[in-house]
Amino acid sequence: METPADIVIRLFGGEMAVAAICNIHLSGVYRWRYPKERGGTCGNVPARHHPALLLAARKERVPLEPAHLIMTLPDELPENPEITEGANAAIDHTRCAYAAIAGLFL
Secondary structure, rough: OOOHHHHHHHHHOHHHHHHHHHHHHHHHHHHHHOOOOOOOOOOOOOOOHHHHHHHHHHOOOOOOOOHOOOOOOOOOOOOOOOOOOHHHHHHHHHHHHHHHHHHHHO
């Protein structure tokens, strides 16, 4: 599955272009693909870069959508009796928060 970082980098033509748009060092873009243990964001694009990326996409006619910037959860998660009701509520809350964030850029 392609992560938000993969999509952004692919659509803009590489890490160098994305680094220029976000006004960050090239290594910062590479870290988006790294796991947290290596100082990365696990495929997530930091929210502080979303406005610049969406603006650049509009100017350059790049087909980047707000939904591309958000890591999606599967519609249906496997049933696991060990997951507590609170954990399921947290997952639902996260889905709602992502939907609200995506709505801000529409």
